[in-house]
Amino acid sequence: MCADTTDTTAAPDYKSTLNLPKTDFPMRAGLPKREPEWLARWERIGIYDRLREKALAGTGEKGKPTRTPFTLHDGPPYANGHLHIGHALNKTLKDMVVRSQQMMGHDARYIPGWDCHGLPIEWKIEEQYRAKGRDKDDVDIVDFRQECRKFAEGWVGIQREEFKRLGITGKWENPYLTMDFHAERVIAEEFQKFLMNGTLYQGSKPVMWSPVEKTALAEAEVEYHDRQTDAIWVKFAVSSTSKPEGAWVADDNEAVSHTGNEIARRDDLAKAFSDASVVIFTTTPWTIPQNRAICFGPGISYGLYEVTETPEECWVSVGDRYLMADALAQEALAAARLQPGMYKRLDDVSADELRGLTCAHPLRGLDGAAGEWDFDVPMLPGDHVTDDTGTGFVHTAPSHGDDDYAIGVKNNLPMTYNILDDSSFRADLPFFAGQQVVKPNGKPGGASKAVIEKLKEVSALIATKRITISDAHSWRSKAPVIRLNRPQWFAAIDRKMGDGNDQYGDTIRKRALTSIDELVTWTPQTGRNRLYSMIEARPDWVLSRQRAWGVPLTCFVKKGAKHDDPDFLLRNDAVNARILEAFEAEGADAWYKDGAKERFLGDSVNPDDYDQVMDILDVWFDSGSTHAFTLRDRADGSEDGLADLYLEGTDQHRGWFHSSMLQACGTMGRAPYRAVLTHGFTLDEKGMKMSKSLGNTVAPEKIIQQYGADILRLWVAQADYTVDLRIGPEILKGVADSYRRLRNTMRYMLGSLSDFSENDRTAPEDMPELERWVLHRLAELDKTVRDGYAAYDFQGVFQAVFTFATVDLSAFYFDIRKDALYCDGDTLQRRAARTVLDILFHRLTTWLAPVLVFTMEEVWLQRFGDEDSSVHLQDFPDTPGDWLDPDLAAKWSGVRSARRVVTAALEVERTNKVIGASLEAAPTVYVSDADARAALESLPLEDICITSQITLTGDTPPEGAFRLPETDGVAVVFQKADGGKCARCWKILPDVGSHSHADVCGRCDSAMS
Structure with missing residues (x-):
């Protein structure tokens, strides 16, 4: 029989009695590897369509959804090449708009689209021909157009996956394409409105002409070198x-x-x-x-x-x-x-x-x-x-x-x-x-x-x-452009139209200028000035291009007639209808098939009297018409055919914003949008324009591979998009650091809420002052977040939430309350703190979800991980107005000022190795103002300052007492705490060791009992 060698004098291990955080949420995010899993999950549960169903689920008596629609109309990227950082900036901003509007109670719709016609694709096919020694002019035009269509289809598929990888939500399985048959039919129909209302004419005047590409170019299609x-x-x-x-x-x-x-x-x-x-x-x-x-x-x-x-x-x-x-x-x-x-x-x-x-x-x-x-x-x-x-x-x-x-x-x-x-x-x-x-x-x-x-x-x-x-160069071929007088088709922007849409003017220019000033909100306001001055001074719109891949100018001219003859252009409703019917069924290729002229003119018009126009429409007319076949014609478009927002880069004042304005003013009498938001360009870290030749480009794909898409999205949210944005390795490192700090905050909340239940919930009126102060800050922040998202101020929203999370919460509230959360038993203080953490959780995850789409989903699923759950199906929680308490906030502003003096005084002692932790201190705090002192006396100041003991006095502080210049009337004299160190909470108190559990204080003894 062996002797018992157990040391019965060893101190008990109380760690197991603490309420320590419990979570599997990792600090190491692993975003590049894990984000695709969430993308697959969203596709599996059909997030976008479920949100549309959510809008319909609350229909009223008349069958109208209770959620107000909000439509951001997508400016179509060109289906040609991989995405660059400008694409990522643009689509991320759009996504943050759509998601935030949805979570603020709207039915926020987003139909992505692509520009598929035009010279860049045609040029690529010609390059392939030249490489094989073939001549484009020897190829049947319908066959050539089919090759262009196939090329565009391939890049639409590639770009769609690249956009989805950025976490962009939308109707990806059914986007709009300008080369869809219905789209080509509508583009032709919109052109016919110009034909029929008298604004279309053929003239001969100088245009921007590309000799290499042998076509006229719009101002938006040239760049200056x-x-x-x-x-x-x-x-x-x-x-x-x-x-x-x-x-x-x-x-x-x-x-x-x-x-x-x-x-x-x-x-x-x-x-x-x-x-x-x-x-x-x-x-x-x-x-x-x-x-x-x-x-x-x-x-x-x-x-x-x-x-x-x-x-x-x-x-x-x-x-x-x-x-x-x-x-x-x-x-x-x-x-x-x-x-x-x-x-x-x-x-x-x-x-x-x-x-x-x-x-x-x-x-x-x-x-x-x-x-x-x-x-x-x-x-x-x-x-x-x-x-x-x-x-x-x-x-x-x-x-x-x-x-x-x-x-x-x-x-x-x-x-x-x-x-x-x-x-x-x-x-x-x-x-x-x-x-x-x-x-x-x-x-x-x-x-x-x-x-x-x-x-x-x-x-x-x-x-x-x-x-x-x-000098002007084509942005496609990079070759010089010349001004050349060529017969072209124009839309007269100062000709009275007589189409009955005269509410905002009787010419395209008048309607556009009125729309800019009276119907559209501009973010930033400088966008208004830029577009106004452009349209105020612009010449007639050159509609025609001498190419093959696009929607043709579906009109006929009378042989031998002069341009200014009344019957030069054939204006025939029956002819127009036959063209549109064919385009709906066969696409614009119908215009180029054998016998097309005879087919469209029919029996009522002699084909021998007319020539068929073979020019194609300016691709900007295509994209300018997208509102008609997307917003107006689709069931998931908008009820009145107008967009709540157009969002593109500043170059689109002369591009899509401009052409959409002219096109819509010519066909429906006003701008197709209610608001326009513009963002700047992307530059490298030194503020230089990105260029492959300089080697300073930053590819979205590379960022995602290294950091994950959420870091790229966070870069967008942290930047002021109204000016040019810089990006590079050092900037991204800073963004990643902000992300880690925020992730740590979310991890702390998850750990502290691991076993939270409704039985723990505490009413605000029963909470301690510190918790009620947090609720007050949440009420303030709720307004900041909603106002910011409504104004598309993503930088302002993120900075406000980030500062709150890292300064008000991590560095203050969590720092104070972790003692109660870890060491208290079933106390009101602990229940109140956990209730506040639950409230914080629901707000921070939803407020940040439009920005950090993957991370907030991970946080949400860590807590609510059932199959159909998603943070992106939530709205921003309503915040009661009575949480606001200005008097309490003013009091706690003074408390925090006094606390800063105490913590700064203790940091001096820690630096000097006098103490190792603030719980070893029992400072005396001198407060000269009686009201301020009374406010501090009403609170457990030692808990707030994270000391074991504290003495508050109105006496005159001794010479040498610690002060902060920015805080008048508060001084601190350091003293070490007296008593024993509690083995459970580590406070140094006189009563340690006098309770039923060895080496603990009264609070810990009670908690364990």
Whole structure:
């Protein structure tokens, strides 16, 4: 028999008697691996459709849902290529809008969509052809379009999965696609409204033309890059100075009589001008053969300059006389290698005097020119002319610029058609035939060089200079874009429509400007100013493109009729109906099938009398029409066909916001949206634009692989999206740190609520002050969260919730209450604390669910893990108004100030190794203000300050007492606590060891009993 060696003097282990947190919720999130599991679960239980059913479940007597619909209409991304960080930003913002609106009681619908037509896809198919040595023009157009459709379908599938991986909710199994048959039918139908209401016309004016892609481009389809070009200074010899006898023409409507002296001066000037030249400056030498006028600025100061001396190797001669703006003469003559002193200013030249001049084209009368340039070049006033650069005279080619075109129309100047679709000069143009402005590979052609050489040959140049300019390029091919006069189809935005939708104006422009000011809310407000100024100044909308993949302009023109003839366009309801019926059944391919013209025109219209238009619609017309076939036509669209919100990047003021506004104003008389929210662009950590060549791009896929989608979403929520957003490795590390702190807060709540039941619930009025203060803060925060989400202020919402969770809760409330939660028995204090934790849990998980969709689902399921449960099926809990208690909040603001002084004083002692923990302290706190002292006396201050004992006094603090400069009237003197250390709660108290359980305090003895 062995002796008993048990040490009966060892202290009992009380750890098992504590109410320690119990949870399987891991601190290590493992998001990249676990997020796909939640995605699969949401798909399995049909979250999106269940939310729609939830809206219908509460229908009233008249069968209307009790939840107000909220529709965010998705601006369609282009079905071409993997997602970039801008896509992730945009779709995440949309998702946070939809989810927060849903949880605030709306029926928030989100139908994702894709833009499927247009040049980028067509260009990709052509690239595949070129790689195989095939010519697109040799392929049947329907077959070619089918290849484009198949290409788009493939990328829709890829992008859909990439968007879903970001945690985006929506009707993914049934998105809208602009290439769906019904969508193509509606796009054609919307176009027909322009046809029938008289706004459609064919005109010939300069458009942004891509010679490489051989099509017109919208402003939104170009980007600006620096490129080098030859700037030239060209002489236009004055050929005539004639004026009406006895009068000096001031403008088109005014003749001012002059005295004999003035007439004599005019005659003197005429002699001076007889061998003078007007000097123009241009960076597009290839446009000189198309010159038809020279413009001057009526308010600019001009002078007549004479060359008196020349250096070697220059193109000017002594005695040459040049007309130039005074502010630019020195710069222009310096380009001609003339130093000051080599020329002199002869006289002032007024706008009236310039008005009467006529010049000769520099190529006039040349052998071999066949009379091509034997015409007068008038001098015309133009408000667009400035003396910022050049010579103060603007060479005007009406076929190649908006200002030039406007001047040409006003003054009946002839249009020229020297440049063909591929940017080559027409084959019969003398000297320059066949030379291209831009080669098929996007590089500069020989057109400008050929013109410069010819101008040199005829001594028409005074200078050339190689300069760098910012110029338009196609964002697809990256090739330069030129301004080119081409017959195109336009929507007239200032033509009275007479369609009966005149509530907000009788023209597209008036309706759009009224909508911007009266019908739409803008976030930020600067978006309003930007779009307003664009639409206020914009020209007519170019609707046509010379390509194959898109919805055709479904109209017919009468052979031999002029553009302005009333019967030029066929407007026939029966024809239109047959087209729409075919498109609904077969898609827009029906337009290109054999016999299409005869099929659509039917028996009532002779096919021999009409030509079928084969241009396609601008892809922006497609996307601008999405409201019609998505919001209006779908059962899950919106009741009135309008969107509650359009949300895109700032570039869409000239893109989707713009085209949608014009399109809807032309067809239904107003904007298709009630609100517009814009976000900035994504930049790298240094604020640089992202570029593959710089190697500073950040791919969403890489972030998800490393951190998980919730970290990417949290980056969006933490940033101010109204300006450009920066992202990079260091920024993401900071975001991940914020995430970990928040995750720790949620883990603490889960652990403390592991066995919470309704029997533990305590009424607010029975709770201690600290718990009632937390409820007050929740009531304040509830308003902040709801107001913030309603205003799409995700940064404000997250910062408010994060600060509350980490400062008010983790660093204050949890810090104080963990003693009661761990060590108390079944006390009111512990029950109240757990009740508050339950209340906190329901609010924090739902408030954060629109941002951290995966993590809050994990938190929710950790507690409520049945098969059909999801935090995303919840609404934000209602918060009783009587939780607000301003007086209590004011009192606790003072308490927290005093606590900060105590904890700061104890931290000094901890740093100095005097104590290891605050429970070893029993400080004396000196509070001079009687009311503040009374407030502290009403509370268990030692628990609040996490000390074992505390003494509160109104005495004058001794010299050397610890103070904080920001807290007046509070001082602390440190003392160590007296007594024994409780083996269970670790407080140092005099009664430790005097109870039935060894080495514990009275509170712990009672809890164990």
